[in-house]
Amino acid sequence: MDNILQLYPIAQRQRALKGLYLELNLCEQAAVGDVLIYSNYIASVDGRISLRDDDSAEFVVPEAIANKRDWRLYQELAAQSDVMLTSARYFRQLADGKAQDLLPVGSAPEYDDLSEWRQQHGLKDQPDVIVISNSLDIPAAALEKVQDRRVIICTSERAGDAQIGRMESMGLTVLGAGRERVEGKQLRRLLIDQSFRSAYMIAGPEVHRTLVADGVLDYLFLTTQLSLLGHDTFHTILSGQLDQPVDLHLQRLYLDETVSSRQLFAQFALHPD
Ligand SMILES: NC(=O)c1ccc[n+]([C@@H]2O[C@H](COP(=O)([O-])OP(=O)(O)OC[C@H]3O[C@@H](n4cnc5c(N)ncnc54)[C@H](OP(=O)(O)O)[C@@H]3O)[C@@H](O)[C@H]2O)c1
Known part of the structure; x- marks a missing residue:
């Protein structure tokens, strides 16, 4: 699990992968009445x-x-969240068996420490x-896979009454x-009203x-796998228009020197103090 070289802040020291993001304690960063x-x-x-x-x-x-090493960090970020924000398209893919099952925190023994960490920090199991x-358009079959947690559907005034009724009849909360x-x-605002202090966006x-675009994202964690893929039909981390460029402020940068997964782990702040 070792072989992580810290590049920024400049340290030239080796770190272990396990705990690299967990030490950020993201669930306790927001002030009372705020959300990260x-x-x-x-x-x-x-x-x-x-x-x-x-x-x-x-x-x-x-x-x-x-790769599994990036997935470990994905899990560490999930472990620190009160709530995960995802898209309807993810649930549609999940219903078709085309999405990775499931929203963490993972139940494999290698993630037991994350479940314990949540307990120690007073967070729910998931x-x-x-x-x-x-x-x-969210398939019931996919929603059943997250029955063990509270699920809120967040939508706009464009949503149809019939669809809202269908969601509510499944016991789901629908909020605009x-x-x-x-x-x-x-x-x-909705996250704060629901008393969430840390929200992990995985869509x-x-x-x-x-x-x-609305200036409400605090941190972007970006793993860059050191490869070129090509291909003409793809997604990047952002689509559509921004009124103006958004500056990113580097907080941490690590090089994963493991032969099987040469990659950079970066954390950016969007609104540093
Ligand atoms: N490599 C990575 O780290 C990574 C991470 C995340 C995702 N991905 C990939 O990226 C691809 C796209 O992911 P995604 O489908 O979750 O992406 P997305 O583009 O964020 O979500 C699309 C869906 O979310 C809903 N949506 C998005 N913005 C909305 C808004 N402002 N108001 C209302 N609804 C909104 C819409 O659902 P409705 O159509 O129901 O209205 C829309 O169809 C997938 O292939 C996924 O695997 C990769």
């Missing part, structure tokens, strides 16, 4: 986070970049889930946070833009 929102991606050097699979026509995280959707689309500032480029 963070996102996390793995990308190739040419910026691909997912490629379109020609057979299934679905976008999937490329096998060439997905983070709650917020699904962001305008269409409310925007007129045409879910808006970042309203989503942040793709549209939800990410929703948060970045």
Whole structure:
């Protein structure tokens, strides 16, 4: 688990992978009455986070970049969250068996320390889930997989009454946070009203833009796998328009020197103090 070289802040020291992100204590960073929102991606050097699979026509995280060491850090970020923010499209892919099952924290023995960590920090066994959707086209079969947690559907005024009724009849809470689309500032307010202190955004480029454009994302964690993938049909970490460029402020940078997964782990702040 070792062989992580800390590059920034400049230290030239070796670190262990295990605990690298857990030590951030993200669940206790927000002031009382506030929430910390963070996102996390793995990308190739040419910026691909997912490629379109020609057979299934679905976008999937490329096998060439997905790896267990990055997944460990993904789990550490999940372990520190009160709630995970995800998209309806993830649940549609999950229902079709095309998404990675499931929202953590993982039950494999190697993640036992994360479950203990949650207990020690007074967190529930699993983070709650917020699904962001305008269409409310969210398959019941996929929602059943997260029955052990509180699930909130976050939508806009565009959502149809029939679809809202269908969600509520499944025992789900449906809350509005925007007129045409879910808006970042309203989503942040909703998180605070629901007493969440740390929210881990695991959706793709549209939800990410929703948060970045409205200035409500606090941290971006980005793993860059040192490879080039090419391919013409892909997602990057952000889609759509921003009114102006958003500056990123490097907080930490690590080089994972393991032969099987040469990659950089970076943490950026969007609104440093
Ligand atoms: N490599 C990585 O680290 C990484 C991480 C995350 C995701 N991915 C990949 O990225 C791809 C796209 O992920 P995704 O589908 O979760 O991405 P997304 O582009 O963030 O989400 C798309 C869906 O979310 C809903 N949505 C997004 N913004 C909304 C808003 N402002 N208001 C209302 N609804 C909104 C819409 O649902 P409705 O259509 O229901 O309205 C939309 O179809 C997937 O292939 C995934 O595997 C990769």
